[in-house]
Amino acid sequence: MVSQGLTYALMVQGAPYSQQASHSALRFAEALPAQGHRVATVFFYHDGVYNAASMMSPPRDEPHLLERWRALHQTQHCELLVCVASAVRRGLLDEGEARRHGHPHPTLEAPFELTGLGQLMQAAFQHDRLITFAP
Amino acid sequence: MYDRQGSDIMNSRSILVIVRHPPHGTSWVREGLEAALVGAALGQPPTILFSGDGVLALLAHQQRGALGQKGSAAMLEGLSLYDIEPLWYDQRSLETRGMEVSQLMPGCQQACVADLIARHDVVMSF
Amino acid sequence: MSTLHLINRSPFSTSILQELADAVSEGDHVLLIEDGVYAASGTTSRVLPEDIELWALEEDCTSRGVTPTSDTVGTLGMAGFVALTASTDRTVSWF
Numbered sequence: 259m260v261s262q263g264l265t266y267a268l269m270v271q272g273a274p275y276s277q278q279a280s281h282s283a284l285r286f287a288e289a290l291p292a293q294g295h296r297v298a299t300v301f302f303y304h305d306g307v308y309n310a311a312s313m314m315s316p317p318r319d320e321p322h323l324l325e326r327w328r329a330l331h332q333t334q335h336c337e338l339l340v341c342v343a344s345a346v347r348r349g350l351l352d353e354g355e356a357r358r359h360g361h362p363h364p365t366l367e368a369p370f371e372l373t374g375l376g377q378l379m380q381a382a383f384q385h386d387r388l389i390t391f392a393p
Numbered sequence: 394m395y396d397r398q399g400s401d402i403m404n405s406r407s408i409l410v411i412v413r414h415p416p417h418g419t420s421w422v423r424e425g426l427e428a429a430l431v432g433a434a435l436g437q438p439p440t441i442l443f444s445g446d447g448v449l450a451l452l453a454h455q456q457r458g459a460l461g462q463k464g465s466a467a468m469l470e471g472l473s474l475y476d477i478e479p480l481w482y483d484q485r486s487l488e489t490r491g492m493e494v495s496q497l498m499p500g501c502q503q504a505c506v507a508d509l510i511a512r513h514d515v516v517m518s519f
Numbered sequence: 520m521s522t523l524h525l526i527n528r529s530p531f532s533t534s535i536l537q538e539l540a541d542a543v544s545e546g547d548h549v550l551l552i553e554d555g556v557y558a559a560s561g562t563t564s565r566v567l568p569e570d571i572e573l574w575a576l577e578e579d580c581t582s583r584g585v586t587p588t589s590d591t592v593g594t595l596g597m598a599g600f601v602a603l604t605a606s607t608d609r610t611v612s613w614f
Contacts (some may be wrong), residue, residue, distance in 0.1 A: 264605055269517065278527070278553045285578075289597040295605065304424055344424070375431040382515045383406050383437065387604055390518050392527060392614035411611070413538075445538050485541055489534070506542040510522055516611045 263294035267381035272393035273305035274323045275316065280309055283391035284326050287334070297336045299381040300327070302370075305393065307345040310338070310370040331369045339381075342372040408432055408439040409513035412447035417458045422450045422465040425519030426472070433475035439517075441472070442509055444483040448490065451482055453498045466498065473500055481509060521546045523607040526555035527614055530563040535613045537566055542611075545570040548603055550595065552576040559587035576600060 268287060272279025287297040302309050314324045331338050346355055349365060352372050356364040366372065382388045410429045414421035425441075432439040443451055455466035472478060481504035482497070494501070510516060524547060530536050536558060539549065549571055551559050558564045559575035567573060575587045577594045587594055595603070604610050 266604075282527075282552060285597055286600060289601050292598065293601055293605065295601065303428075304420065343427070375428050376435060378428060379408070379432045379435055379437075382408055382432075382517065383435075387610065388515050388517065389525075389604060389610050390612035392518065392612050413613070444542070445534070483538070483541070486538065489537075507544045510542060510609070510611060511520060511544050514609060516522075516609050518612045518614065 263296065264386035265296060265298040265384075266290060267299040267301065267378075267385040267388045268297055269301050269303055269378065269388065269390045270306040270309060271304040272391060273308045274311075274314070275320075276305070277393040279306065279391040279393050280323050281321070283389075284323070284330065286389065286391070287330055287336075291334065296334045297330065298334075298385050299337045299339060299377075300330070301378045301381060302338070302340045303344055303378065305348075306391075307340050307348055307350055310340045310345070310350055310366045312365055312367045312370075328369060337377075338370045339373045339377050340366065340370050341378070342374055345372055406437075406514040407512070408437065409509060409516045410439045410441045411516060411518050412441065412443050412450060413445040413518065415446040415449040416455065416465045417462065421519045422447070423463075423468065425517070426465060426468045428517060428519070429472070429477055430468075430475055433477055438476040440481065440509065440513060441477055442481040442483070442504055442506065444486050444506060446486075446490075448482050448486045448492065451480060451497045451501055452492070453496060470498060470500075521548065521607045523547070523603050523610045524549045525610060525612045526551050526558070527553035527612070529554040530558040536563060539613055540566045540568060543568060543571050546572075548572045548574060548607060550574045550576060550600065550603060551592075552579055552600075556580045556583060556585050556587075559592045560585055561588070564588075564591065574599070574603070 270283045274280045352366045353364040412425045416422045429439045479502035484503050556575045556579045574593045574595050
């Protein structure tokens with residue numbers, strides 16, 4: 259029997275390297291395709307926005323969470339959406355926001371995208387499941 | 394309350410926002426309310442439930458916080474303007490914190506939490 | 520129609536299990552992950568009603584040296600976690 263694959267939205271609220279939330283979310287997302295499902299949207303909110311810090315530089319013997327998110331984006335073609343209100347407050351700015359706030363360098367890069375909460379709610383409306391990974 | 398007519402098919406899924414943390418000390422309450430308000434702006438006002446320490450956000454007579462933090466009380470009082478009402482609360486959480494209904498801001502209503510969860514398609518926790 | 524409840528906090532630092540006991544419906548599933556697996560051994564999970572299914576995520580038990588009480592708590596791998604989110608109608612995170 260081939261069951262219909264589901265689309266998932268993940269809301270990640272935990273900061274990388276301080277809490278297990280990012281690891282749990284990644285492990286969960288990576289296990290979806292084996293059962294015919296896929297993650298369509300990852301939305302980073304609260305301290306979860308730090309997962310998108312482009313200068314993230316963990317020790318070499320630790321998982322590189324930013325690289326893992328990028329790999330997930332490539333393999334499952336999911337959006338990596340970062341709440342703009344949470345991110346800009348915490349110093350995570352894409353090129354446009356950096357320019358607007360007078361900073362020389364962006365601290366957030368593609369495939370991560372700054373978006374509003376509307377995208378989170380749309381993901382909740384559109385996808386079959388929403389799973390929250392909290393700190 | 395639960396069977397809102399969504400004119401947009403995409404927006405036909407009902408959303409429950411559960412707030413389980415106290416106001417002021419962290420940004421959970423504000424962030425949960427902002428998500429709920431955006432849902433309302435998209436034409437699908439979520440149901441909102443306060444449980445655990447979340448019921449503390451419903452206390453009347455709150456003020457602004459340290460360093461000019463806005464707090465969440467004003468936002469809560471304005472939710473009905475966006476068709477987000479009532480403010481559902483878990484009675485057990487109220488009792489275990491020694492609180493009484495008379496201490497809550499206007500617009501609160503006692504919920505059966507298990508029922509509320511079972512009646513919604515999507516649950517978001519803050 | 521059923522719900523999957525995810526718990527990732529130690530039962531000794533929060534009163535989530537007591538709160539959850541009132542929030543579950545018959546046939547719901549509760550999955551302990553991360554620090555939530557500390558409720559998988561001992562008696563802390565007894566506050567939950569018996570008509571729910573209680574699970575613990577195996578990899579989080581293993582990393583913490585926790586052995587679930589086998590007659591009341593089932594263990595699941597990540598594939599089992601995924602399957603539970605698909606077979607239930609919604610997932611609620613308690614933290």
